[in-house]
Amino acid sequence: MLDGTKPLVRVDDLKMHFPIFKGVLRRRVGEVKAVDGVSFEIYEGETLGLVGESGCGKSTVGRALLRLYDITDGHIEIDGSDISTLSGEALRDMRPRMQMIFQDPQASLNPRMTVGSIIAEPLDEHTNLTRKEKREKVAKLMDAVGLARRFADRYPHEFSGGQRQRIGIARALALNPKFIVCDEPIAALDVSIQAQVVNLLEDLQQEFGLTYLFISHDLSMVRHLATRVAVMYLGKIAELAPRDALYADPKHPYTQALLSAVPHPDPAGDRQHERIILKGDVPSPANPPKGCNFCTRCPKVMEICRSETPEWREVDAGRFVACHLYN
């Protein structure tokens, strides 16, 4: 636990709605509420895991956080600067502080650039290093992520998935950021490679003092890596808690359901291994249910859930839940 350290990232009521256009004249007929009022903080040096099913909006949170989108509402503060409304040059100047590692290492690398130029490009934009210095820096970054220096002149397609992700990581590190959003960085990799990349991320965190937002749907990986974990459902955070507390005692029915699906490492100690099967589909974020987002599938649903949105409250030290059960 890293209590007492100051928050590096502060997110307050973040909303990211994508408009829907329809018809001949492309009128705006509604919006997809991909992220609908999310608040959390990330402390310096910690890893916040963000988990949830696909489509719940967790990647959107990551991208909105780095202002890869123009957000609909809310505030984002990174390292003391409010970046929620910045644009153009001002935003560009902030870029070196925050970086992102993407899910698909193949698609996120420009196929027509060599590894060296991919890693060096941010340096071209944001630093005044000489060519030689840049080459040295690239080489160091490649060392750091475990890539042979001689690969600098090769193209991304010549590498394996794991190697490509290392390129992506080296690129993200180039400008010495403080904060990195890892958007499912291992989802597209072979299981055998996943551990290597995760270990690399951990090592780098130690070495450079990084803060991560680790987005994943893989609960076991998050358990391994995260300091604290946030669980997202349909554009909102259902529960946020320190890792061990969350895995030991999930509060929110959705968290409980999620965790019940994770195979326990020790079957003997699996006391209450009773899987909670959720019924029905996730509602469309364009048309979320009234009241609690989870009310349509919640096994412990109450009358109030269908009419009132549960408050986001701290129910225990460092444990936040949005559920009427804890009112």
Added chain:
Amino acid sequence: MLNYTIRRLIFAIPTLLFISFIIFIILDMAPNDPTGNLPLTIPPEVRQKIRESLGLDAPMYIRYLLWCNQFFINEPLNMLHQWFGWCIGDCEGRLRVESWITRSPVVDSIVERMPQTLWVVGMSYVVSILVAVPIGVISAYKQYSWFDQAGTLVSMIGFAVPTFFTGLVLQIVFSTMIPSDHWAWLPSKYNTLHEVTDWQSFVYQMRQMAMPVTVLALYNMAQLSRFMRASMLDNLSQDYVRTARAKGLRERTVVLVHVLRNSLIPVVTVIALGVPTIFGGAIITEQIFGVNGLGALLIIGIQGADIPLVQTLTFIFAVLIVLFNLIADILYGLLDPRIRYE
């Protein structure tokens, strides 16, 4: 890459021979007759004699082999003679591929018509590329903006309205409605004998090219800008673009360096594949403006059942198509590092 190119070129030879044979068979089977367009006052027995003098009484395979001999052996030898003065065999009396309509060597006609074809059709191609690429880029970048909508509309019009219509409209406006002493007046007929010798004649050349080039460019541009737009849209949504933005690159760098370069790969290929159509001319536009390039030559040949002319032209087109397919493939390999030929 070199090995690959050489291998492809070698494989092209049997392919082209086969194509030439197929073209010959098709032309031979076509129910047309070189004397068909002659006035009816020429009696049938004279027509029969004309056909014999054209060698039409020989069996099909003999005529095909004769053409092969003329085209593959005599024409190249003649070229050596013309260009370098090297004389191999009988230089003066050599049988070249001769048109039945003009009774002159087909290759000479083609060479004679090359300049106006390249000037007009080639220039229209260049213009359309220069216009289409920026339109496609802006349309995609500002998808659904008024610019994009206007671009879509213009493309639809360019694509849907046939060239004979746009050509006619331009002619009526610029040649008929505007008096011929007005500066904006444009000639409706292309003067193929016009030579550019000074500024004034250059201006005239531009004026006489203006309408046919516009008509053709509008049509090509419509296609190409749509293609460019689609390719840009494909790439704009790619993760590496997000990466580039996350790197904190300037928006111009993101679009022009990352997106445009990648989007151009398929577009360059399409452009390369379209080059043979330049040589094919633009049959309709050439007719309207009297450009009399290769397209017009082909149509005259077809109407007059001029088998040697049509055979030679179509075969040259086939060669160009095969060649530019290869060039497109090689370009793809050069532009896209993911593709390597062994």
Added chain:
Amino acid sequence: MKLSKIAMATAGASMLATSAFAAGHEMQGRDGHVGIIYWQAASILNPYLSGGTKDIEAASLVIEPLARYDQDGNMVPWLVDEIPTVENGGVAEDLTSITWKLSEGLVWSDGTPVTSADVVFTANYCMDPEGGCQQLAKFGDVTSVEALDDLTIKITFGVPKPFPYGPFVGGQTPILQAAQFEGCSGAAAPSCTDQNFGPIGTGPFVVTEFRANDTISMEANPNYRDPSKPAFATLTFKGGGDATAAARTVLETGEFDYAWNLQIAPEVLDEMESAGKGTIVSGFGTLVERIMINLTDPNPDLGDERSTVAHPHPFLSDIAVRQALSMAIDRELLTEIGYGQAGRPTCNVLPAPAIYASTANDACLVQDIAGANALLDEAGWLPGADGIREKDGVRLSILYQTSTNAVRQDFQALIKQWWSEIGVETELKNIDAGVFFGGDQSSPDTFQKLFADVEMYANNFDGTDPEAYMGNWKCSEIPSPENAWLGGNMPRYCSEAYDGLLAEMAGTADIDERARLAKAMNDMLMQEYVIIPLVDRGRVSAHANTLEGVVLNTWDSELWNVADWSRAD
């Protein structure tokens, strides 16, 4: 030295003479440039290797025949002083030879004299069996062409020729320069590209650049026999495009001075003329749009005997049906719709020149549906349940074919309508012109095979003498598998009386008597209704209002008098 001095003195004198002449009269080339547009481009300037009208007319600017036809169809001496006739002794009494005498002092554009050897060479050039000469028909029955002296040529025929003006009369058979075409006879003819593209001639212009199927540029012939002509120093002969565009360049944009053969919708042409830049000119020749009746049975079940005289047509062999078909047609309306100024209704297959035109059949000019119905009723063809007339199980159902052409398809639709009003069912078919008129033996769709009940096309004859034309309908001209379907007798009409008239004409030299015979043959065909003439199609061309001297000639090249053209001030 002495010789050259004399030559120089002569040259000087002639120059003086020319300038003196010019002072009094007008000089060659005074009017600058003239532009001619033919929507079909010229491919070659040798009419012997290309019978296409565009090629013959382009060549007529450069090379000339001994005599031409004028706008009324009269022969005029061109490179000779007078037309040989029996009266002046130029044509032998037994009609087997004709003797032409070249005008004195004629020179080619390269300055060398024109001699009888050139004429003899030209005849032999065309008659060479390996040359594929397209004007060979003009030299029919010629046994020898010989030079009697430098200026005199005697052409001998194997049979008596009452009309011996085939060779060297009219634009199809101009004189070539022997010196230039020497090595080009027979099989070598096509390989003489330079000669074929730039023949040396006696005409008002010489070729400076020839681009096949595109543009020809010419300049005035410095050695032209009349030093004051032509008025234009340079000439462009542009080809390509379509008739409408060609018309526009003369009538609306004024880019060209003369546009040839404007086969476009009459109302479009009138509209263009109203722009005020040019004038439409039209003239009538012998081109008649006609329906040919098949007197034989085209039933496909007959196999090789299809459309041969072995099987008469099931109902078209009945003259009443043929006559009814003709009566049902409104020729005025067809003309108005299809040709406007460029056509006039006709009831004769031989409509011109005036002395040959019969007036005996003019009743057909008025449509008579009622009369046609009455005629069919009388002949026993009665309407069946579906309104189609029939007799003895034979239905009046017609397959009507023609070439693909907008006007012809309009005609087909109208005629189908009129025929349905008299209880005749019509199925329409159109065939690409290249196939229809092409003589491809393997195609079933040629106009000679006539695997249909009726067919429509236009035909005419060269020059003014109808003998060969009327000869199309003699028995021996019937196309059949035996003669490889070659022959002009599409209706498969065979009459001893007709053949007799033809034989009589072949032995008659007197022009009035020939006219009587020609009219009799025309009337025979018309009154048997084996050919249904529809429209006498004229030639429509346009010239700029600033161009003077244009005389539209349908009997020879349209450009026949280009030497007399000039620019109005």
